[in-house]
Amino acid sequence: MIPEVYKVIHRQEEYPGTFTLHLESPASPPMVYGPGQFNMLYAFGTGESAISFSGLEVEEGLLVHTIRAQGTVTRALERLKKGDSLGVRGPFGRGWPLQGIEGKELLLIAGGLGLAPLRPVVYRAWQGKLKASRARLFYGARRPTELLYGDEIPHWIAKLDVVMSVDHGDNAWPGHIGVITDPLQASDIDGANTVAFLCGPEIMMRFCIQVLLRKGVPESAIYLSMERNMKCAIGLCGHCQWGPNFICKDGPVFCYQDIRAWFQIHGL
Numbered sequence: 001m002i003p004e005v006y007k008v009i010h011r012q013e014e015y016p017g018t019f020t021l022h023l024e025s026p027a028s029p030p031m032v033y034g035p036g037q038f039n040m041l042y043a044f045g046t047g048e049s050a051i052s053f054s055g056l057e058v059e060e061g062l063l064v065h066t067i068r069a070q071g072t073v074t075r076a077l078e079r080l081k082k083g084d085s086l087g088v089r090g091p092f093g094r095g096w097p098l099q100g101i102e103g104k105e106l107l108l109i110a111g112g113l114g115l116a117p118l119r120p121v122v123y124r125a126w127q128g129k130l131k132a133s134r135a136r137l138f139y140g141a142r143r144p145t146e147l148l149y150g151d152e153i154p155h156w157i158a159k160l161d162v163v164m165s166v167d168h169g170d171n172a173w174p175g176h177i178g179v180i181t182d183p184l185q186a187s188d189i190d191g192a193n194t195v196a197f198l199c200g201p202e203i204m205m206r207f208c209i210q211v212l213l214r215k216g217v218p219e220s221a222i223y224l225s226m227e228r229n230m231k232c233a234i235g236l237c238g239h240c241q242w243g244p245n246f247i248c249k250d251g252p253v254f255c256y257q258d259i260r261a262w263f264q265i266h267g268l
């Protein structure tokens with residue numbers, strides 16, 4: 001429960017209000033974590049927020065986190081500059097089940113900031129380290145100026161099928177305009193041989209799951225990352241209880257088959 005002190009060694013503005021921090025601890029050994037897990041980042045004097053890992057595992061001992069300034073804590077994190085300190089607790093939660101994708105087609109489906117927890121998986125695919133037979137990324141954002149990792153995506157495209165969609169585009173936008181479910185629906189998906197990882201707003205995940213089920217992807221092959229307000233991150237306080245689960249320790253990544261009953265209850 002005691003945070004370690006880390007230093008900001010690099011800060012990158014993704015677009016206004018959303019930024020990526022690279023953190024280093026001079027004292028702690030490199031943190032070992034898996035894609036889809038998260039840390040609690042502590043802005044001193046303000047509080048903690050759950051933030052997913054968005055970089056490579058043990059990337060030269062660095063932690064990489066992408067954050068949207070949303071409220072009190074994340075706005076305090078937004079004010080951090082290179083050289084400033086913050087507290088880090090983690091890693092927490094269960095991440096993406098990479099061991100279950102061998103020989104399968106992997107669909108990564110991200111909405112908005114939901115690309116952040118999937119980026120470690122994208123990196124692995126890009127480096128040829130995934131055991132999937134093929135990997136495809138479907139990424140939906142509000143507008144072209146709100147794409148995460150805009151400078152990296154052209155490099156990903158060289159090694160990965162990337163389908164992008166924005167809600168509001170202009171003539172210069174080369175991708176799809178509308179919701180990401182449209183290109184997902186239009187794509188050839190070998191349902192029985194597919195595993196899908198989803199992260200994004202719940203409404204987007206609901207519609208994408210409907211498409212996947214229609215395409216014959218089994219419920220047991222659909223995984224989604226859930227988000228609820230979180231405090232202790234170790235299953236004690238109950239803030240993130242969702243049905244019989246605690247998002248912090250039973251998730252944040254769940255198999256759709258296991259949580260279908262709770263996912264279908266709006267507002268739970």
Ligand SMILES: Cc1cc2nc3c(=O)[nH]c(=O)nc-3n(C[C@H](O)[C@H](O)[C@H](O)COP(=O)(O)OP(=O)(O)OC[C@H]3O[C@@H](n4cnc5c(N)ncnc54)[C@H](O)[C@@H]3O)c2cc1C
Pocket residue numbers: 038048049050051052053066067068069070071072073074075093113116117226227228229230247252
């Ligand atoms: C497992 C997990 C991973 C996450 N990963 C990331 C990440 O990589 N990057 C990122 O920017 N954010 C991430 N979040 C969300 C982040 O934790 C919250 O946005 C943050 O804690 C809000 O804190 P705040 O003090 O800034 O806002 P507050 O002042 O506490 O709240 C601002 C508003 O956001 C709502 N809110 C707060 N927390 C959540 C939440 N978890 N889900 C939905 N609504 C919430 C509040 O009800 C309020 O309306 C993640 C959350 C979880 C549970």
